[in-house]
Amino acid sequence: xxxxxxxxxxxxxxxxxxxxxxxxxxxxMEVGEWKVEFSGNVNGFLSDVSCESDPAGxxxxxxxxxxxxxxxxDDNNVRTGLxxxxxxxHAERTEGEIKYGVTIGFQPGIDSGADLTGxxxxxxxxxxxxxxxxxxxxxxxxxxxxxxxxxxxxxFGSDAILSDMTLSGVGTVSDLxxxxxxxxxxxxxxxxxxxxxxxxxxxxxxxxxxxxxxxAVVDPWGLVNLSGVSLDAGSFSQEGSTYGLxxxxxxxxxxxxxxxxxxSFISQKLKSANPALNDEDALGFDVGAKVGFGxxxxxxxxxxxxxxxxxxxxxxxxxxxxxxxxxxxxxxxATYKIPGPGTKIGVSWGESNLDRGSADPVTTSxxxxxxxxxxxxxxxxxxxxQLVLEYTQTEASAHNGxxxxxxxxxxxxxxxx
Amino acid sequence: MENGTTAARLLDRRRRHLCGGAPVxxxxxxKLALVSGVLALVCAAVAWGATEAPRGSVVLWSxxxxxxxxxxxxxxxxxxxxxxxxxxxxAITNALGxxxxxxxxxxTGTESDRPVFTPSELGNLAPHVASGxxxxxxxxxxxxxxxxxxxxxxxxxxxxxxxNAGRVFYNDGRLNVIFxxxxxxxxxxxxxxxxxxxxxxxxxxSRSETTKQKWNLAARPGLEFHSANDGALxxxxxxxxxxxxxxxxxxxxxxxxxxxxxxxxxxxxxxxxQSPPATVAAPAPVPDAATAPAAAESxxxxxxxxxxxxxxxxxxKELRDKGLISEEAxxxxxxxxxxxx
Numbered sequence: 001x002x003x004x005x006x007x008x009x010x011x012x013x014x015x016x017x018x019x020x021x022x023x024x025x026x027x028x029m030e031v032g033e034w035k036v037e038f039s040g041n042v043n044g045f046l047s048d049v050s051c052e053s054d055p056a057g058x059x060x061x062x063x064x065x066x067x068x069x070x071x072x073x074d075d076n077n078v079r080t081g082l083x084x085x086x087x088x089x090h091a092e093r094t095e096g097e098i099k100y101g102v103t104i105g106f107q108p109g110i111d112s113g114a115d116l117t118g119x120x121x122x123x124x125x126x127x128x129x130x131x132x133x134x135x136x137x138x139x140x141x142x143x144x145x146x147x148x149x150x151x152x153x154x155x156f157g158s159d160a161i162l163s164d165m166t167l168s169g170v171g172t173v174s175d176l177x178x179x180x181x182x183x184x185x186x187x188x189x190x191x192x193x194x195x196x197x198x199x200x201x202x203x204x205x206x207x208x209x210x211x212x213x214x215x216a217v218v219d220p221w222g223l224v225n226l227s228g229v230s231l232d233a234g235s236f237s238q239e240g241s242t243y244g245l246x247x248x249x250x251x252x253x254x255x256x257x258x259x260x261x262x263x264s265f266i267s268q269k270l271k272s273a274n275p276a277l278n279d280e281d282a283l284g285f286d287v288g289a290k291v292g293f294g295x296x297x298x299x300x301x302x303x304x305x306x307x308x309x310x311x312x313x314x315x316x317x318x319x320x321x322x323x324x325x326x327x328x329x330x331x332x333x334a335t336y337k338i339p340g341p342g343t344k345i346g347v348s349w350g351e352s353n354l355d356r357g358s359a360d361p362v363t364t365s366x367x368x369x370x371x372x373x374x375x376x377x378x379x380x381x382x383x384x385x386q387l388v389l390e391y392t393q394t395e396a397s398a399h400n401g402x403x404x405x406x407x408x409x410x411x412x413x414x415x416x417x
Numbered sequence: 418m419e420n421g422t423t424a425a426r427l428l429d430r431r432r433r434h435l436c437g438g439a440p441v442x443x444x445x446x447x448k449l450a451l452v453s454g455v456l457a458l459v460c461a462a463v464a465w466g467a468t469e470a471p472r473g474s475v476v477l478w479s480x481x482x483x484x485x486x487x488x489x490x491x492x493x494x495x496x497x498x499x500x501x502x503x504x505x506x507x508a509i510t511n512a513l514g515x516x517x518x519x520x521x522x523x524x525t526g527t528e529s530d531r532p533v534f535t536p537s538e539l540g541n542l543a544p545h546v547a548s549g550x551x552x553x554x555x556x557x558x559x560x561x562x563x564x565x566x567x568x569x570x571x572x573x574x575x576x577x578x579x580x581n582a583g584r585v586f587y588n589d590g591r592l593n594v595i596f597x598x599x600x601x602x603x604x605x606x607x608x609x610x611x612x613x614x615x616x617x618x619x620x621x622x623s624r625s626e627t628t629k630q631k632w633n634l635a636a637r638p639g640l641e642f643h644s645a646n647d648g649a650l651x652x653x654x655x656x657x658x659x660x661x662x663x664x665x666x667x668x669x670x671x672x673x674x675x676x677x678x679x680x681x682x683x684x685x686x687x688x689x690x691q692s693p694p695a696t697v698a699a700p701a702p703v704p705d706a707a708t709a710p711a712a713a714e715s716x717x718x719x720x721x722x723x724x725x726x727x728x729x730x731x732x733x734k735e736l737r738d739k740g741l742i743s744e745e746a747x748x749x750x751x752x753x754x755x756x757x758x
Contacts, residue, residue: 028577028578028603029575029576029577030566030575030576030577030578031574031575031576032574035578037612039607040607083609086610088607088610090612094481099481103610103612105610133610134610142480142481152610153609153610153611158611161609162608162609162611167608167609300454332454416607
């Protein structure tokens with residue numbers, strides 16, 4: 001079914017669908033000199049996915065139907081959404097002009113599996129997955145800004161995912177044969193590159209009337225061959241001798257028309273120890289804006305890059321000969337919060353594109369476009385408990401014309417504490 | 418999914434995709450249009466931001482998620498304030514220090530009063546509110562938001578931060594405080610593990626709408642609750658007689674011992690630092706009936722200043738020695754008094 005026509009046809013059914021935003025709020029407690037916070041959420045969804053994949057062959061690294069090809073496939077899961085369930089601990093204190101603190105957070109998933117999307121299919125004696133995404137210390141002063149050292153969300157693309165309405169929903173599922181795993185994809189790879197959780201040393205400027213900037217030296221990452229037609233860190237003989245660099249500038253304001261505009265970049269040298277391969281640069285830029293007025297909120301986002309890959313940083317970033325591939329993507333989102341009940345209705349469209357490298361054949365089945373549209377409604381049952389109903393339609397198309405289409409309905413709840 | 422030829426699929430893709438399935442040239446134009454749309458949104462957003470940013474907002478003090486600002490009145494139809502006005506830091510400390518919330522224990526059915534502001538909050542707040550009232554124009558208020566921790570239970574180790582936020586203005590010889598937050602929970606946003614410094618917007622109090630509070634303000638000498646148009650008393654809006662409020666803190670233990678501190682609370686109209694909107698004429702350099710309180714309140718301090726000061730210092734020390742005020746409050750007040758020398 002045509003993705004947009006399909007949405008129109010489903011419009012009446014979608015009129016009652018729910019989505020949510022990924023924000024929790026929590027209180028601080030003070031014990032002696034330390035302020036202590038526990039925060040997080042537990043979420044769970046019934047996820048009903050139907051897939052139509054191309055008999056002609058798969059869409060490599062396509063995010064609709066995962067790696068399936070050859071017809072219809074249905075998959076149901078009780079799963080975690082894009083936002084992992086979360087237990088975060090933060091402690092801070094102030095001495096003189098210095099405020100400092102630590103944050104440690106771990107994220108258990110509902111379903112069996114060792115990691116995000118590579119989990120094995122459900123089976124007996126399986127355990128749920130867990131991972132630690134946050135471990136960092138930070139110290140700051142009001143005049144000079146702050147320093148963060150440890151593992152936390154990357155800068156490039158961070159505002160894109162933080163503004164994504166599917167953060168508390170499910171969005172694109174993709175990992176149909178993986179038994180749910182830990183988290184779904186939301187709009188990762190279908191609108192933005194995942195900011196991911198990275199070891200970093202980050203400087204944050206003070207806030208000057210709404211203007212601020214961040215810059216981070218990031219642990220160097222390796223190439224990932226998700227599609228099977230790329231080079232990975234091993235086959236590229238990648239040296240981990242150069243740090244990555246990320247930066248962001250932002251301006252935010254409050255008022256009846258509140259909003260934020262931002263731009264960021266990501267950069268890392270890809271050095272190969274193989275003399276037959278050239279060193280390459282991974283470099284990406286993005287720009288985005290978010291405005292809110294009278295219950296409405298609009299988000300627009302665009303990124304472009306060379307050698308940064310798609311979905312995850314350095315995923316399928318170079319072809320089989322080590323040449324970088326260009327990529328870009330964008331998404332637009334509109335939400336409206338109904339006065340009174342506080343129910344939020346939203347629609348979001350986005351796509352990510354990956355060009356062929358110079359060594360990729362015209363007939364490659366590597367994906368060219370991953371595209372999705374999401375409808376949802378997000379209803380706060382209480383101040384902490386929110387119900388989510390979401391419909392997501394995702395399409396993947398390859399350079400050789402192979403296609404796959406995935407439709408997902410997710411119903412669930414998220415409880416923030 | 419349709420099972421057709423490659424050509425059919427390509428045609429279908431052109432129909433199905435907004436940009437990705439279009440021919441290269443058209444795809445480029447399509448993306449350019451989308452990017453332009455995003456950038457247009459950015460420009461519009463910046464323009465909105467520039468247009469809608471609070472005008473005339475002056476930050477007097479900020480730090481650690483707290484602030485004191487001069488901001489426009491919340492209600493354009495409100496009567497102009499008697500600003501600028503010069504009130505002593507001591508007068509404001511006493512007035513705000515007199516405010517208490519009434520805590521009800523549902524288990525025992527008992528009630529107890531607790532100061533709204535801690536000494537630390539008062540130390541941050543009073544000098545900047547005084548400065549703000551002296552700089553504000555008739556169409557401006559002084560807004561504030563402060564945070565401090567209070568024990569969950571008497572003598573308990575675990576303390577819980579609470580937020581006070583509101584607006585202060587001087588009118589008809591009284592200091593007005595409208596609370597938007599009254600010892601509210603300190604809540605921070607946590608989006609995807611990011612402890613945002615952008616909190617849930619703090620309510621600054623409104624002239625036109627009563628703000629519901631978890632606690633009620635307690636009635637105290639020198640305090641009145643503002644009467645709304647329908648005659649109902651607003652518990653979030655307190656009108657303070659600075660000559661009376663807080664005086665019992667110092668004077669009540671030994672009635673008649675300390676002289677009235679009217680002089681410290683006597684308002685003196687000063688020239689505005691920042692030009693107010695043209696709707697109200699600039700205040701006269703000398704207080705008149707509209708801008709100054711009763712003559713007794715505005716009377717200059719009489720007697721020997723140093724003797725007066727000495728007496729107040731003694732009284733302050735006495736209160737500290739009796740444990741009626743904390744060491745921190747004692748030191749802050751002493752510094753304040755000494756600065757008058």
